[in-house]
Amino acid sequence: MFIFGRSRIRVTLDRAMTQGLLLVNFHYVRDPGLYAHPGIHPISPDAFRRQMEQLASCLHMATPDEAEAYVLHGKELPRSSALITFDDGLVDHERTAMDILDPMGIKAVFFVCSRPLTEHRALAVHKVHYLRAMTEPSRFRNELLAALPPEWRIRQLTAEERASAARTYIYDRPEHGEIKYLLNSLLPEDVLDQVTSTMLENRGIDERAFCAETYMDGRTLRSLEDRGHCIGAHTHDHRAVTRLGDDEDRHMALNIATLAEATGRPPNWVSYPYGRDWALPADPAEFCKRHGFSVGVTLTGQWVQPEHTPFALDRINTNEVDRVLSDHEFHRR
Ligand SMILES: [Zn+2]
Known part of the structure; x- marks a missing residue:
């Protein structure tokens, strides 16, 4: 009785101290000095590494499986946590995973469009x-x-x-x-x-050569999955899901089939291109169920808590990390 009471108090305190899960998204991770004009706004590999170290110093770096158990079944995370995601299937992401994530033991979700793989046409x-x-x-x-x-x-x-x-x-x-x-x-x-x-x-x-230099191929996606990362859907040609109209079923089926063929299993996660309110399905739960996804992610909001719908999770961009961490006064451990 006494032990039960104590453990309940401890759980309550831990919960009070936990902000939940912070999904952090990246696009280009490459040297900004490669470009003379504005257009691509990458984070450099060094800045990416520093951000991973900063996040890992104050948050638990959740795996995609841990994040899924948390948002789908309320399975508690050890403490406030971050999950790293990448949109668009860029070649940068494989290098980043090899050089930075894998040595640090961080597992991420990579959201990939299929048209560059199937038609060799860039987005x-x-x-x-x-x-x-x-x-x-x-x-x-x-x-x-x-x-x-x-x-x-x-x-x-x-x-x-x-x-x-x-x-x-x-x-x-x-x-x-x-x-x-x-x-x-x-x-x-x-x-x-x-x-x-x-x-x-x-x-x-x-354009075929441009695709080869810009996007990861099927073999690379398989290798990421084999190393414990997760491949998610991002539509076939990066059109907002609100603009797919009658194409939606065919277009999503193509994206799912291409990724399943590469990795050996259909994707469980989807990231809605553009991620803002105008680009989200009117009914994310219905959209995910129809296409067989368990988790959908946006680019709005901040922290995810278990009561959040798993079909439209909050997610921030890399350039918002400092502000969000300082808002919540996280300190290095
Ligand atoms: Zn995208």
Whole structure:
């Protein structure tokens, strides 16, 4: 009776001291000095290593299995914990895993799109990043306008769109902000895809070779799984799930089948591309159940607690880590 009472108190105290689980996401992990212009905003491998050391000094580094047991079954974590995730299946992630995660014993989740693997066609988002990072902004603007289909080339932004561009891209000159707005908010996905392929082609870059240099292949995904990491779904071609329409079932089945073929098992986790509210399924539970996922992750919010729906978990970006840790006064142990 007495022991039972004591253990209950201890559990209560531990719970009170636990913030829960912090999912931290990464995109590019490479040397920022490779690029003359803005477009790719990587974290350097050294900064990545320092962030892993910082997180591991004050949090338990959860494995994907531990995180899954916590969010699905409320199985307690030893203390406040972090889970590392990577979006987009970039080659950077394999190097990062080999050089930094594996020696530190950290297991991560890698969310992968399938089109680069099955069709050797790059995702529009990465073609835009690359082209912008390699091109002086005015030249980029001219090249883009020249490559656009005629109906878009002559399309003038309305006064309202120009105002919206100015509000969104406060650090850019108006003409560059308007180009970003056109790329990110106005051009239909298929037009963006086509125009960026044309721009690569104009530079003599073969898209198949671009894919090989940008994305992990099936064998690499298998090797990550074999080393205790987890491969998750991220859609076939990185379209927001809210924009898949009638394509949704075919498109998700393709992503799942490609990853299952590479790793030997269908993915249990999904990361919604873009991760913000506008890009999340209207009913994440229904979406996950329909496609066979147990866990879905977003890019909103901060700490995950067991009462959180497992189908739309909070997750932060690497550049938010310092703020979140200082908010909660975590100290090095
Ligand atoms: Zn993504």
